[in-house]
Amino acid sequence: MNDHHPICPACHNHSRQIKDGSTPAGSQRYRCKWCSCRYTPAPKSRGYDDDIRLQALTLFLEGVSLRMISRILAVNHQSVANWVNEFAGNMPEELPDSVLETAVLDGLITINPRQR
Numbered sequence: 570m571n572d573h574h575p576i577c578p579a580c581h582n583h584s585r586q587i588k589d590g591s592t593p594a595g596s597q598r599y600r601c602k603w604c605s606c607r608y609t610p611a612p613k614s615r616g617y618d619d620d621i622r623l624q625a626l627t628l629f630l631e632g633v634s635l636r637m638i639s640r641i642l643a644v645n646h647q648s649v650a651n652w653v654n655e656f657a658g659n660m661p662e663e664l665p666d667s668v669l670e671t672a673v674l675d676g677l678i679t680i681n682p683r684q685r
């Protein structure tokens with residue numbers, strides 16, 4: 570579902586984009602057979618919009634339970650759990666600083682994703 574057709578960032582061809590292993594983070598990499606460019610389409614899709622993922626993470630950081638989040642957003646419970654598990658290693662750039670700082674203070678996350 571929602572499997573984006575990769576487009577070569579160099580020559581913008583849609584066709585002949587072949588899978589070429591994956592990044593350490595688990596994103597699928599591709600290689601363009603037209604120009605041999607290797608690239609990683611961003612971001613890795615879970616079949617839901619980044620919007621929804623961001624909302625789920627924000628709710629989680631505010632202390633809402635996974636089951637409640639899945640009910641509020643009408644998202645599969647396992648998807649929400651996956652997003653939260655992924656969260657520490659894959660911080661959305663758009664997450665407001667205030668939310669991040671609250672999360673760190675609350676001990677929900679222990680990393681500083683922005684390397685400040």
Ligand SMILES: [Zn+2]
Binds near residue numbers: 577578601605
């Ligand atoms: Zn290309």
